[in-house]
Amino acid sequence: MKIIAFNSSPRAERGNTAIIVEAFLEGCREAGAETEHIYLAKKKIAPCMGCFACWTKTPGVCVIKDDMKDLLKKAVEPDITVYATPLYVDNVSGIMKNFMDRCIPTAMPQFERDAEGRMRHPERQQKEVKAVVISNSGFPQRDQFDVLRLLFRRLAAMGHTELVAEIYRDEGELLRNAPKALKPIVDKYRELVKKAGREVVEKGRLSEAMMRELEKPLIPYEDYIKAANESWG
Numbered sequence: 537m538k539i540i541a542f543n544s545s546p547r548a549e550r551g552n553t554a555i556i557v558e559a560f561l562e563g564c565r566e567a568g569a570e571t572e573h574i575y576l577a578k579k580k581i582a583p584c585m586g587c588f589a590c591w592t593k594t595p596g597v598c599v600i601k602d603d604m605k606d607l608l609k610k611a612v613e614p615d616i617t618v619y620a621t622p623l624y625v626d627n628v629s630g631i632m633k634n635f636m637d638r639c640i641p642t643a644m645p646q647f648e649r650d651a652e653g654r655m656r657h658p659e660r661q662q663k664e665v666k667a668v669v670i671s672n673s674g675f676p677q678r679d680q681f682d683v684l685r686l687l688f689r690r691l692a693a694m695g696h697t698e699l700v701a702e703i704y705r706d707e708g709e710l711l712r713n714a715p716k717a718l719k720p721i722v723d724k725y726r727e728l729v730k731k732a733g734r735e736v737v738e739k740g741r742l743s744e745a746m747m748r749e750l751e752k753p754l755i756p757y758e759d760y761i762k763a764a765n766e767s768w769g
Contacts, residue, residue, distance in 0.1 A: 537615045541670075542635060544635060545622050553622050557620045559733070563734040564733040566730070579604075583638075585600065591644070608642065615666065622673065665695075665696070666698045668742075701741060707760050725754060731746070
């Protein structure tokens with residue numbers, strides 16, 4: 537089994553998102569999977585021009601000459617694709633949006649209905665692919681991920697993909713900047729994410745019980761808010 541994570545944090549390996557992704561992929565490897573972690577911030581990805589040349593003049597091939605040529609080849613390789621992004625204005629980072637927009641050559645221009653009657657484009661490569669979403673935010677509270685959750689569930693339906701795991705981490709600043717007294721809490725969370733990676737490989741998806749465990753606050757929200765506000769003072 538091959539798993540590729542596309543990480544769109546502008547801070548790349550220095551970001552909080554990378555901490556979660558690395559723990560998840562470590563668990564995947566422990567379960568026997570081959571993994572790769574791609575930092576999109578280190579790639580040249582221009583915005584989509586909306587020219588539709590990849591549907592008409594050069595089917596399946598984008599006319600923009602940048603790193604997306606190789607990334608599109610990578611995008612169709614894995615059995616499980618991990619989309620990793622920090623939460624920016626309740627949504628994906630700009631880097632991830634450019635990446636997703638530029639994946640349009642993997643689809644065809646015609647319309648079809650899925651099993652539930654929703655319109656979508658046929659995929660050029662008929663391959664069953666599973667998807668995992670990983671995101672973190674410096675905000676406390678879970679509802680900040682509502683837009684992102686809806687987006688990726690919709691994209692999974694549009695992209696002929698089964699969404700098998702969603703890992704959303706609020707209080708994300710604790711992952712890299714936790715005071716010494718809270719390090720054991722962060723370490724425990726990383727071990728839980730590793731366990732989630734193993735579970736996805738071994739069982740094909742993340743259980744509801746595991747998702748509930750992953751969504752528990754690291755520390756009480758009021759304590760986090762107080763510490764965060766003081767840090768900016």
